[in-house]
Amino acid sequence: MTRYTGLIERYRNRLPVSADTRIISLGEGNTPLIQLQNIPRLIGKDVDIYVKFEGLNPTGSFKDRGMTMAVTKAVEAGSHAIICASTGNTSASAAAYAVRAGIKAFVLIPEGKIALGKLAQTLMYDAKIIQISGNFDRGMALVKEVADHAPVTIVNSINPFRIDGQKTAAFEIVDALGFAPDYHCLPVGNAGNITAYWKGYTEYTTDRVCGNRPVMCGYQAAGAAPFVLGEMVDNPETVATAIRIGHPQSWDFAWAAQRESGGWFDKFTDEKILAAQKMLSQFEGIFCEPASAASLAGALHDIGSGKIPEGSVIVCTLTGNGIKDPEIAMMQCADAKPVTIDASLDAVKRAILDNL
């Protein structure tokens, strides 16, 4: 047995590192590809759906895949500080990897619009948190400007090393299945991840590790759907805060992935997204964060309409862990109050027998 030490070591020959590079890793990647068992039966369709549960990365989201590369390269280049704009997960990830590297992290977050767990993480990792009275898009613009005026390395997904790290998720899927799926469904915010998956699948097909690339399906929240509208959105709104983005940075790359794969973008209401989140928890035992569930909401919609035909192999990326956003979860389950009883054998017995 060799101890797993992160995705850079695993895919070293496909990443821009040398034998001398000091690798900054928390053991990210190697996340489970879980086959859904109950939901396909429930919807009565002959489809093979897998979820790539990225919520099991060290800080609870896929951002760690990109961050291990971005911070490794920042340190290699002699940088002592990193900066990002974030809807929450990038800040948590940047903060953790900065600690690991022994450098500083500055994170710009939209005031009051990041999930509680993400804020708690970022505070614990001791990053310098800068709250702005503006949304992610404004924060992103400021980060790009300030990087010209201060010695900080940007670790948002406009940093190409982020994309390189994140492409390894596509490698893992092909390595696990032995082939590429027919369809790959994922939530789209800033569009770095759809860009990264497409890059990963493309590299593997070019090198004949797999024979085909999947159709890429990017799903957005109805109130933050620039790719569906075909234009930037100035005041994006959704409970799925991780995809509350109106001016995606990887605009052209994401369109290329859609076009070259024969894929599409679509949007879903918050209600539909939250219903998919609940469904995964309730029927499969998988708790992802709201934004992540856009992938399943979209997949189920397109399977229902036949746009994704029966017989297909589908992978949905679950981008982040549900425990990051306890407030939305509690709101969704407001009716499901725990029962309170006497601390006696009789009362506990009754509570069980009444509910079998």
Ligand SMILES: *Cc1c(COP(=O)(O)O)cnc(C)c1O
């Ligand atoms: C960052 C993030 C997204 C959006 O990914 P992009 O690369 O910005 O499109 C989706 N879900 C979660 C949980 C995220 O943290």
